[in-house]
Amino acid sequence: MKLNEYGVTDTQPIVNGLDLARVIATSHLQYTIVTDQGQFQAQVSGRLANMAIAPEDFPTVGDWVQVRLPGNSSDLAIIERFNERQSVFLRKAAGRRSDAQLVAANVDWVLLTTALDANFNLRRLERYLAVAASSGAQAAIVLTKADKASDLPAQLTEVKQIVKNTPVLVCDATQPDGLTALAEFMQPGLSYAFLGSSGVGKSTLINHLLGSDKIATQAVRNSDAHGRHTTTSRQLIKLPNGSLVIDTPGMRELGLVDADVDATFNDIKELAKNCRFKDCTHQNEPGCAVQAAISAGTLSSERLTSYQRLLAEQNRNTDLRGKARENAKINRMFGGKKQMKAFRKEVQQRKHR
C-alpha cells in the first residue's frame, strides 16, 4: 500500500519517530488511517484530547495526521499531531445544540450537485457556493439528470450567470457516456466531495465512477486493539482512475455554519457601493442602487432575497458557533460560568488587598 495513493502527499515536516497518515474513516472517537505501512485503527493521544475544546480540534476524514504506529499490528495507532488543513467543512450539529460538527477536511474540489429535473433550484446553488467559498476547497457545479431537464440550454445560461467562472459539468446517468465530462474532470490524487440534497443522484454518480470496484463503498472490517471486529463504513473512497471521493454522511446536509455569502454575491456588493446610504438595506431607501438594478432588470429580485436570507442565516450561525466555543472553554477551565465569575471576583479582591 502506498500512502500517496490516498492524496497528494503533504509536505509539512514530520516529527522524528512519527509516521504520516491520512484519516479515511471515523466512527465515534476511533479512526481508520492509512500510512505507508498499511491500514490501522487509531485513537488520539491523551495530549491532543486534553487540548481539544471543540469538534474541529479532533481529526476528521481527509485529515493528514502524524501517528505513532503500534509494535503489534492488532494494537491501536496513536494520533499525535495534526497537519494544517487546506479546507474544512462544518455543519450545525443536530438537535438544539448550537455547536458545529466537523464533516471533512482537505477536500480539493467540492462538487456542488443539483438535478436538472423539477427540483432544479438556483437558490440552493447559491447556498452551496457560499459554503464552498469559505471552505478553502475549489468548487465545480455538477448538474445531474440531464435526461429530465426541462430546457437544458436555458438552465445552463441561468447557472452560468450565477456561478461566473466555476466549471459546470452536465451528467446523465442513463446514457453510457453520460458521465464522461465528470470522469475526465476528476484527477488522480485529488480529493473530491459531492455536496447536494438527497435524491440528486450522488450515490448513482459515485457508483458509476467506481464501475466494477463498487465493493469499495461497502463496509470495511477492522480488528481493534482487543481483537474485536469493528465495522466502519469507508468514507474516503479510491476511484479506479486514482481520484478520491470523500463521502461522509454529514457532507450531504451542510448548513451555513461556515459560509462566505458576500463572496458568492459580489455583484450585489458592487452595486451596493453606489447606494446613497452606507448602511442601505436595499428595501425602500431612496437612492438604492440595488433596487435600481432590479427595476432595470439587470438583477433579479429573487437573487436579492436569496442573498439577504443567506446573510441572516450566516450571521446567526457565526454567532452561535463563537458562543459555543466560548462556553466549551469556560467549562473546561472553570467548570462553568458561575465558577468563572467567582474566580474573577476572587482575583479582583486579591488585587485590592
Ligand SMILES: Nc1nc2c(ncn2[C@@H]2O[C@H](COP(=O)(O)OP(=O)(O)OP(=O)(O)O)[C@@H](O)[C@H]2O)c(=O)[nH]1
Ligand atoms: N433520470 C435519471 N435518474 C437518475 C439519474 N441519476 C440518478 N437518478 C435516480 O435518482 C434517484 C436518486 O439517486 P441517488 O444516487 O440515490 O441520489 P443521492 O443524491 O445519492 O441521494 P441520497 O443518498 O439520499 O443523498 C435514483 O432513483 C436514481 O436512479 C439520471 O441521470 N437520470
Ligand SMILES: [Zn+2]
Ligand atoms: Zn441599497
